[in-house]
Amino acid sequence: MSILSVDNLCKNYGAVQALNGVTFSVPKGSVFGILGPNGSGKTTMLGIIMDILKPTAGSYTLFDTTPDENSRRKIGTFLETPNFYHYLSAVRNLKITAAIKQRGDEDILQVLETVNLTERKDSRFSTYSLGMKQRLAIASCLLGNPDVLIFDEPTNGLDPVGIAEIRELIKQLRQQGKTIIMASHLLDEVEKVCTHVAILKKGKLIAAGDVNEILANDDIVELGAPDMEKLKNIIGRLTGYNDIKEHDNLLQLFYPVGTTNLESINRYCFENGVVLNYMQLKKKSLESKFFELTN
Incomplete structure (x- = not known):
């Protein structure tokens, strides 16, 4: 089963072609990295998948079917910088997020445990380190127990300790049966946590497949x-x-x-x-x- 299949996807902004005929598939249970330099089309790709942007041409499917509201409800997304109320605690922020997403709040304590924030669940968001803020954003993605998670540059701006924490969390989520699609410009990040990769350059697909084959160390x-x-x-x-x-x-x-x-x-x-x-x-x-x- 393919979680996501992209077929000849194109996106133009006037004369600028952000995506140019991109085709790949994301297998179930994989950690799929969309890798490329800044400006390669990674964020545009994720925006189209989540129906934030409309493609100029091409098509894609989610869970082997035409995307709709129900299929997207199976996906937890983290596409921007964590955006929570600074004066509220983690629990209060997640209650608000759950209401916005029309999900129950019964699993808030569970998702906080998953991202290792239980001890700081009542602390104000403003007291969190950047790594903790990123983990809280991932916790919000886990509300409702979605099958698929989509992250855009999940370790962006973090120090080495924060990067290691997010990498370990991604590995744990995959062990729990989640499929994870993540965009990154960091080769080391993709090599360490991803099972599959699609490499983009200026909107074009350069290579796609198993990480060990695409990024083989000769x-x-x-x-x-x-x-x-x-x-x-x-x-x-x-x-x-x-x-x-x-x-x-x-x-x-x-x-x-x-x-x-x-x-x-x-x-x-x-x-x-x-x-x-x-x-x-x-x-x-x-x-x-x-x-x-x-x-």
Whole structure:
């Protein structure tokens, strides 16, 4: 079952094309990251999904059906900076939120427990740290026990402790069976908490799928020998690597993570008449992979 399916979605603001033919699907039970630099169309995408904005072209479904008020009531959203009454407590603010959303307030204490704010439930919102404010916003999303949660930059502006708290909370919510769709410009955030990702650049979809496939960290083996032409010839017959490049008079072999065996590569070269004078294993960073995709 697809929680969300987007088909050739477009959104224009005059001559500016915020989304340009975007297509992807969000599997049930996933943490799906919409990743891209600022201005890539992430927030526009979420606005369309929640019927805040109308698409110029294309379509989308929620829960494999045409979106309507009932389907959107299954979704908890956090699309803006937390906006609560500063002079009221967490409990009072959530009572107001529940009334606005036409949801019961019987689960307020439960959602506060989920986001680890029980001890501060009677404190004024103005006394909260930014991380606590973000967690209270997530608590408001959980009212009514929705199946799906949508977050726009949930760790924006937080310090490292606050970021770690939100990441851990997202992991816990997924373990509870929630599907989470989150927009972020932080590669590290998506890599640490998401199971799937769609990467946007200037409104276009660059890649979409499993995080481990889209943002794979390659093992790179660099090889050098006195006779580089002979080395290239024999390496061309070697199997197991995904790609081969030349860099600074060295050969670079790109292997899937964890599959590299330097001893067998060295033995293969020696048995085929090439003595290596250089061999080194390197890791291809997620950052370089991301820049490759977006540039």
